[in-house]
Each structure stands twice: as C-alpha cells, then as structure tokens.
Amino acid sequence: MQINVSQLLLESIGAGRDYEIRDEVDVAGDGNGREVRGKVRLLRTHRGILVRTELNTEIELACSRCLRPFRHPVTLKIEEEYIPVVDIVSGALLSGPEEPGSFVIDEHHVIDLTEAIRQYALLAVPMKPLCKESCAGLCPVCGNNLNQESCRCPEPVTDPRWSELSKLL
Ligand SMILES: [Zn+2]
C-alpha cells in the first residue's frame, strides 16, 4: 500500500492531504492478500509526514476453544511519522530518522504503509481469540467440535466444591 508524497513534501508545515484507500495487503506476511480499506490523513511536519489513519481489515486467527481458524475483523488506528531519506529539493541523501525502526519515506518519495499495517495488526490480536462468544469448544473426552454436533460422552465430573456455585449459574 503505497502513497507518493512528493507534492506534499514541497508544501509548508501543516499542509495536509486526505485519501480514501482500498487495497490488498499481505497483512500477516504469509503471502495472502487481505482487503484493507479506510481513510488516510497525511500532514506535513517539520521532519517529514505524519500519517493518521483508521483502516479496516481482517486477520486470520485460531479459536482458543475449538481451535478452528476464523477471520477476525480489526480496525487499525495508525499514527506514525514518516521521515524522508532524500531531500525533496536537492535530492541529497539525508541521515534519516534518529530512532531505529522508524518509518521512512523512500528515495522515490513514497510512503509504504505495509510494514505499519503488519505491526499494528500484530498488536490487534486478542489474548484469547474466540470464533464466536458462544463457542461451545471441544468435548474434553472425545475432542468432538461441539459447535457442529454433540457427542454421547458423559458429562465431565465437576469438583463438588464448585457444584454449589454452578447451581447459581
Ligand atoms: Zn471456537
């Protein structure tokens, strides 16, 4: 997902651009493109260009209860400053960003959002992903997926200390 910012780099600090983007991005880095769409706001800063965007896409997860893979919609709220590696006027090489791992505007004055999308998508992975809130999970005895069919296994034995509590539930 690339945006050419050569025009904006020539403008004064505070100048902005808005884009509506819709593109296929390899969000998980697994070779599979996923649709990413949303609004992007670019702002010319003292050092480079501030990218503010809210992008909608889907990530592939495995359910923590039934282990089934499923697609989980996420909204990535990205705010990152991109620093140019080349001076837009003279074409001279710049020292680039001071902080390692910062995002850069490449020598063709292009911002590539792919890496930021990947990093923010990783942060959006829930601790305990569930294919649905009501996922019935797997039978602890036979491993049957209880969302698809029930089995004839006996009810798992509950600890008597919990039985009073489960009556309440
Ligand atoms: Zn599940």
Ligand SMILES: [Zn+2]
């Ligand atoms: Zn079973």
